[in-house]
Amino acid sequence: MLKDLFIKKKKYAAVPSEVMKSDLPDGVMTKCPKCKKISITKELQKNLKVCNGCGFHHQMSAFERIESLIDEDTFVEFDKDMISANPLKFPDYIEKLESDRKKTDLNEAIVTGKGTIDGLPVVIAIMDSRFRMGSMGSVVGEKITRAIERATEEFLPFIIFTASGGARMQEGILSLMQMAKTSAALKRHSENGCLIISIMTNPTTGGVSASFASLGDFNFAEPGALIGFAGRRIIEQTIREELPEDFQTAEFLLDHGQLDAVLPRNEMKSKLYTILTLHEGGVLQ
Template sequence: MALKDFFGKKRYATIPSPQVKKEVPEGIMVKCKKCGAIIYNKELELNLNVCPKCQYHFPISAQERIRITLDDGHFFEYDSDMRSSDPLHFPDYPQKIAAAMEMTGLNEAVLTGEGTIKGFPVVMAVMDSRFIMASMGSVVGEKIARALENAAMKKYPLLIFSASGGARMQEGMFSLMQMAKTTAALHHFQQGGGLYISVMTHPTTGGVSASFAMLGDYNFAEPGALIGFAGRRIIEQTIRQELPEDFQTAEFLLKHGQLDRVIPRREMRETLAKILEIHAVRRR
């Protein structure tokens, strides 16, 4: 008996032809980044972009966040014409802005405006990590400050969904100034009796976490969200200690008193509506 007969017939993997590949629509399925499950996109969308197997919360666009949060997705946008300039003439910055605008359909990394949640009016700001990692430049800070002014004038609660990689280095000090500006505007709003609900999503880091994101009357987060200022590696090198595996996750922050609650996406709208109802009754 020949050696090849002993091992049996060879089996070869087949590579789909270009024609077959064309017949299978692109983007029909997605792989979960946490558990590796293969999920139909339609199934994922129906589950609010949460993995049905491990409950991993996929990042979602600002437009999608508005659609699933506000009544019928109705949103009156503020300051839609505001766009970033290039104050430092940073190399390729205008090109990056243009590319982000084309990819996302947004003019900047945050959408601000107003709508209602189960009939309760609210001013809302939603950051979108697809737009240069939702870094906070002068326009992002200005739009949030103006949203606070509108909320104060209308006596509406303010709701911010944060998601950011931090300050936008291409704008230098103009970017860092937004931390102080948004914090001061928020302090003025809260001193006047305004209600601010902060919801941190994955990731909320850098200057955004060190300013308005952590200053809510209610500080919430989605499950598994990365929340922190400096990165894990930098902190470990600074303190020369190994950090816990779940360090800087929403669950870690909740355990150590920095969050009021970690809320699954499916429960978010209902929870927000209950809070708005409680405070609306108190105002009456």
């Protein structure tokens, strides 16, 4: 009986972690894949989805990025209802596209449109990796090309945020043709004296990295973004050498002269505004 006096009693009943997890609605908390810190999702969103612990840049949807950059009530979307067909009769392709439409509330892997950044007009294109891993099919290429041509006609700067696994295999050569089509449109835009800004986000790979993503007057990237053409394993097997640990990261590319800067999200809008003010009307001086 005496020894019972010295037994430390718990003030509150223990609640199994499984119960706590089941009581929390999905999406309330977000775990950082890099430092494993758990954050309240709403607080993470207020911080532009950048981890307060390690600075990891979480995935952003196209419209989250538009909200973070484009002035309120100024964005006008282009070609919203354009959707992909199935020219190669690839099995289950249409069903997968429909599934992604329901999941993302987007019709394709890119959103294009016109808006202002601190009052300066721009044409902008933003890829969304939630839709078919941001893969480049014929509609993605067509929407980008139309947006570039609109910017050229209106003498406006063109800004593109890339996030892609590369060309869309379900459309075969038709997807690869978009590399040439978009690059030609950017060439015409440049010859007209207009500004091109490319920002590569995680990941930007394959045919996207080898075409329009790398053709800006300014080529930027977000911290830690994976950028490259072929995958690391394929390259190592081909050259029979082990690659550096940070190979194909934004920081590696910056050190080797393939990027102009690595820009954190909280600096992105101010940096873009500075560049736009240096190029009146989006025209290179």
